[in-house]
Structures are given as C-alpha cells and as structure tokens.
Amino acid sequence: MPRRIDHVAIIVRNLEDALTFYRDTLGVVPTEIKEVPTEQVRIAFLPLGGPAGSQIELIEPTLANASLQKFLERRGEGLHHLCLEVEDIDGALQDLKDKGAAVLDQQPRVAAEGRAIFLHPKATNGVLLELLQK
Template identity: 75%
Template sequence: MSRRIDHVAILVRELEQAVAFYRDTLGIEPDEIREVPTEQIRIAFLSPGGPLASKIELIEPMTPDSSLMRFLEKRGEGMHHICLEVDDIDATLQELKAKGVVVLDQQPRIAAEGRAIFLHPKGTNGVLLEMLQKDEH
C-alpha cells in the first residue's frame, strides 16, 4: 500500500522564522514556499536528502479560526503528521475502510502535492497519518 515516507509535517507559528532556522542553522534551503488556500495554510517544503528523499514540511495556519490554529493553540508547535505516499488513493481509502481503520476523510481531499486522506490518531498509535497520491507533474 505505502511506497515511502513522503514527508514529516511540523506545525509552526511563523513560517519565515522556522525556515530561517532550517536554512541558517542547518543549511537546508527550502525547495518551495506556497499557500494552500483550500487548507488555509502556508507551507515550506525542505529536502535535506535531495529531491527524491523524504521531506520536511513546515506548516503555518493562515487564519485564526482554522482547525490547525486550534491545534497549534492547544498543543503548541511541533510534529503534526507523517505522510506516506501511495499509488492509488481511492483504492487505499477503500482498503483501509474495509479493514475498519478510522479515516478522517470519506473522500480524498486536494492536498499541496496531490490527493490525500488522513487516518485518525486513535487507530494509529497516537500519530496522525496522511496517505498521499502525488500528482503526475
């Protein structure tokens, strides 16, 4: 089902400050910084192992009333989720539902790099998991 870890997502209050730490302290330049209006976030992708390696995704909520801002206010900055890349998100969703996994999305959502679903932490040993089918570009 899963091909590889695509990224580890870290929730931050200020994207520029977080990017500056990775760039200036660790020498990891961001690959791209962009807004994802459908999710009300700004993100920066960093690839410390090169373009084919797993990434670090820094996430900043854009609106004070978003679910990620509520998460940030409740739990503070830190790891938010782990993303696993899959070949077919629709088949993955059906397979997981058939196995009784609690999924947060009944239909795949549009994500920064493709289509994704999230698995509830209650069924994944406390970790929010994203399953992602990347766009073909």
C-alpha cells in the first residue's frame, strides 16, 4: 500500500511564468529548479508541509519532448500526474502485475526522485499514476 502522496505534477509552458502565481502570489517557495536532460524537462519543486509533506512539481517540457508537448497541445496546462510513495517498488510492481493492472513499465525506471513506475490512465480512472520508491 502507498505510504503518502509524494507529489502532484502540474505541466506548464513556462516555469518562470508559472512561478509568478505559485511563488509570488500563493507564496510557496521552491527549494530547487532543476534541469533533467534525460527527461527533457525543467522542474520546480515546491514543498508543502515540511520534510514529511508532499510537494507540487511544476514541469516545463523542452520543445524536443514530443509526448509532453502533445499533452500541452491536447489538454493545455494543468494537473498532469499524481505520484504516491511506496516502500518497495519491485514488490508493488509485482503485486500490480499479479492483479492484472495496466502498468506502463515492466521494470522500475530511474526518475528524478528515485525508482518509479507509471500506471496507464485507463487502469486508474483517467489518472496518470506514478509509484515511487525514494
């Protein structure tokens, strides 16, 4: 069973523009703005609720990131995915496979925050769901 919400990811066209709302108006201070070349994104991490809290991630895809650019074209900016932390990603993946869930990864991938798998929205009532072991 997942332990907690790790982050909620919001896809935006431009990080600096998004920060004028999330940082300047709402008052959530980013701890880090990170370029992740392997994922063709820039991410601003906005922690809420202290060290054990969850965070908002603002994600700006590079122009070369075809799948996220397609998402932006089709759906616009907004909520993109939900990430839940699990203790044991290999066990969680095996359990989901045993139950016949539509996992998008046959093995955990290396994400910005740890090892992760994604579930297809058709299996999760429309939510792109990430499970993450930190």
